[in-house]
Amino acid sequence: MSDAVSALAGVRASGMVDLADAGLQGMITLRGDLSSATLAEAVRSATGADVPARRRVATGSTGQALWMSPDELLLIVPYAQVGATVAALETALADEFAMAANVSDARAMVAITGAQARDVLAKLCPVDFSDFAVGELRRTRAAQVAAAIWREGEDDWRLVCFRSVAGYVWGALATVAQPGGEVGLYR
């Protein structure tokens, strides 16, 4: 819908890194048996991606599949397609013990880009980012709230949090990414 607005409403900021609201994303929580071939096929038709390995992000032609827990994926598809994708998943998984739920509006996504992205994230998250590969994902704590973080590219990171605390997470990121806060921990 044209009057849909993301929680962060397109905000951007620059400092040690560039921060940007990644905008409305189609996001689907998919619970089920991740080893099921039926589920794998459903994920592939939804995103073009395979079921990701533990704590990995699989990227396909039409979306991404993120490993969230042993029986849970987060699928990312274009926002406009999320309704149809959930419906297709429900059909495909009708005989499985599985559940697909549209959570697009329950989340906010921030893009963190720049060479110092890890230093900024390390100021909020108790995570060792030194051997954190592109395509790796980690659910953790960003300051005081839950977040999922993954490395989209060498200097390109994504953070997903709950919609209601998007402003808080944004504020925390923007605060610790202010110029002058350079640390040089990750080089």
Added chain:
Amino acid sequence: MSHRLATGGRLIDRSRTMEFSFNGKALSGFAGDTLAAALLGAGQTLVGRSFKYHRPRGIVASGAEEPNALVGMGEGQRFEPNQRTTTTELFSGLKAISQNHWPSLDFDIGAINAKLWRFFPAGFYYKMFIHPRPFWKWVYEPIVRQSAGLGKAPHPETRDADRYEQIYAFCDVLVAGGGIAGLTAARAAADAGQKVILVEQNAHWGGRAVVDGAEVDGQPADAWVDATLAHLNGLANVTVLNRTMVSGVYDHGYALAYQRVADHQPGADMPRHRLWRIRAGEIVNAAGAIERPLSFAGNDLPGVMLAAAVRDYVVNWGVTPGRRVVVVTNNDDAYRTALALHAAGVTVAAVVDARKEATGDLPARVRAAGIRVAEDTAIRHVEGGKAVTGVALCRFESDGGAVSETIACDAVAMSGGWSPVVHLWSHCGGKLTWDDARAMFRPDPNRPPLNQDGQGFVRCVGAANGDLDDADEAPMQPVWMMPAQAGYLLRAKMWLDPQNDVKVSDVQLAAKEGYESVEHTKRYTTLGMATDQGKLSNINGLAILSDALGQPIPQTGTTTFRPPYTPISLGVIAGEARGEIFQPLRKTPMHDWHESHGVHWEPVGHWRRPYCYPRNGESHAHAVSREITQVRKSVGLLDASTLGKLVVKGPDAGRFVDMLYTNIMSTLPVGKCRYGLMCNENGFLSDDGVVARLSEDTWLCHTTSGGADRIHAWMEDWLQCEWWDWKVHVVNLTEQFAQIAVVGPDARKVLEKLGGMDVSRENFAFMDWREGKLGGFDARAFRISFSGELSYEIAVPASQGQAFWNRLMEAGAEFGMMPYGTEALHVMRAEKGFIMIGDETDGTVIPQDLGLNWAISKKKTDFLGKRGMEREAMVSPDRWKLVGLETLDGSVLGDGALAPLPGKNDNGQSLTQGRVTSTYFSPTLGKGIAMGLVHRGPDRMGEVIEFQTETGGRVAARIVDPCFYDKAGDKQNV
């Protein structure tokens, strides 16, 4: 008189003068100075007053162990008390003030305490302030509060102008200390490919070796340090941090390091401090050693300083504490100070050595320099008032009755030997062992602190490990008191702890009064308390206590070493968590609209919910009244987005919701809603809400606003840990939807204007839910009511919540549509006698107490809480139960007011028969209404009982039915 030497000072740049002020007096120092060095250089030897006696105090040390030279730094939003001058790097414009004196540092009224010292013995506070008892509250405490503490805290309304942050870091090896031992350990680990973080608390590297001109691997120490640092800085696996102190070591290799990023460049656009939260595989404690003071009478006068500190000031900063110095020692190391002073052109009047003879290489070099060495000699007392004017000597092995001679001098450099800095070893449980030969506690390598695998994770190296032996040095001789058999008058002037004014005589008195535990003695005498935590005083105090108790020192043991090693700023503990991001603020999709429409917020967990929307300066009470009147008369909007929305789906979902709720949910038809209660296993009410059956295998469970995460976790707990073979998935969709309640007799008309969904009475009955389009929005609407009015709660995707809200406001304009807040919600539900979790419940209330028996299934063989409700106390007729309460005079009962009964219980408390759980002024009824839990309440309808008022009076209220409004439900069923 300036104490700056004409030449020397390896850390200062004499071409760059820096102006600063001390107590408003303009002074100057050089770039590279510490504040202490600059104060000394400027001749400011008196820097503060002591805690108890207000004795004049000067600088004692050159590092973190400094007990005396604490100042208030900065002004206004950057004022900070208790800053150590010895670790403060000088900058231009620095403003410092001395502490603990009135009216001035030089003339201090409190110094009268020093004359009354006999009346301030150990445990003075405990002895003095205990009788008469009422005096504590009215007399003693106000006086103690006025005079206690060193620095003054900033004004409570002051906001810290600086920013702070934290960072998480991970390494194989964390090395604490940038002296030779630390650098060596860091290099070894780094060269072996380990990930290393190396930290040094000072701005400069190399520890004592560079000051003392030592050689390392055949190179001058400073050259070796530079080369090693350059090597480490070039390695990708090493992080090197100066101005960073490991403040504490915690479980499983966790350590905190306190980086003073911008203290030396105030106002820079940088975080002032950064707290490193480090998880290390191994922590290497290379924190060095701290020199011990000697206990002789008058050892607290300005001008009496640690011998190595004197050396630091001469070598590093080109300042000297005096022009004619006496060195007093029990070891060879202090002779280096005599040599350094001599080399800098300062007269060393004598080296006073307690040992029978001083025969090592260092004493020989001192003698060769023409400096007199007095063996078997003690300082009997120091002469002088606010500064040292001389020392009186006597034989060491004596009671000090006879002065052998007096030497004029203006400074004393003392050394009682060295104590390894074992804090980082000990913080997390590393044990110590007593080294008799060196008279020190050192880490016991067989009893290290243990990590998650049960392995030791701290290793001590260098001086911190007690490796103090130098081939050139003769053994030290433990000296705990000087002279060895000093009489009482001398002992009463020997300071153990200059910060807290604890003397040898105080510890001896404590022992005599029966204090045997070192921990008790610490608290009784205040030895080793406050900002320095006894870095200089502890070992000497232990030795005196052991001697007084007639037992060896290891039997006395040490006090516990607790983090932080030195104080860290409160700002850095808060980190980024201040102001707007002090804590997460949860916002609904309409948050900004509420904000721009004059909302008064109510915090609900981390959510902010509108309490009411005052207009044109009206009071909150007026706003609430207006909102209620509008809803009861026509229509209003409530932002109900915070309600928990948990979707439970799967083949076993029906069975699962039947276990969670006290009533039966599995029989709920698709398309219908049912109110349900959740209890914990005690049977106590934990949450409530409306459940909607979405499909054959899917239930949507609404929870309270505060309960969503808790109940979600509760469900997952049962599914994962108890009924793990049940096929049920739960997804928390609370934030996926903006949920808006459209409430009031005109609610249907508003929705009909939006168009789409059939909201007619016939096709959308009370307790139905429907999915469809409303005004073009994808909507799921629930015909449920918490107000007693015609009401639809409508969920739309959160990203469209604001647009939908706007649409409802427009459509409702002709009906006077207005938003209402949580207070109106509360009043309206109370008018209807609906309970609220947290008001009518407090964790000890079962549903039956609230008259909710209808919502408890009798058919189900099991549900969570069923067994708990069967307990004797739960089925007793004597429970307090929910009733309505109406005051006879129409007034509003106090929230939580108790209904007293004559008599007392076994604890001497007044008996009670009930309490108010919800109480409001009802604008609908024009009087106060309340609900409460009353002993056998429902059996006592019509009875009048009394409740306490806030002013201590009583007010009579009649027990009535809790539903005050439309008991038949005609208004919601239209």
Added chain:
Amino acid sequence: MLLLTCPCCGVTAEETEFANGGEAHLKRFGPGSTDAEYEAYMFARKNPRGVHFERWRHAFGCGKWFLMARDTMTLEVYGAYPAQTIEPPAEIQARIKSRRPEWEGYK
């Protein structure tokens, strides 16, 4: 602050990512149980100085519950295992025995 490894997602993380859920391996007693059984289930908790089996949830991570054997005195972690386990796995019991020969065993 403890360092724990979640057996469900494999992450090793600091304690702040986790939530402790008290004693593990409790058997639920519901309707039909005696007062003594119910009391033991609800209220009688072990509080050992030494080996302890507890429930933890990776609250800020994968959200899964797991069980863990830990020493309450030394804080040594002997191992973590799935919540869907009736009693401590043999290899964890063996490890505890090797580390704490004086341990009297589970139950």
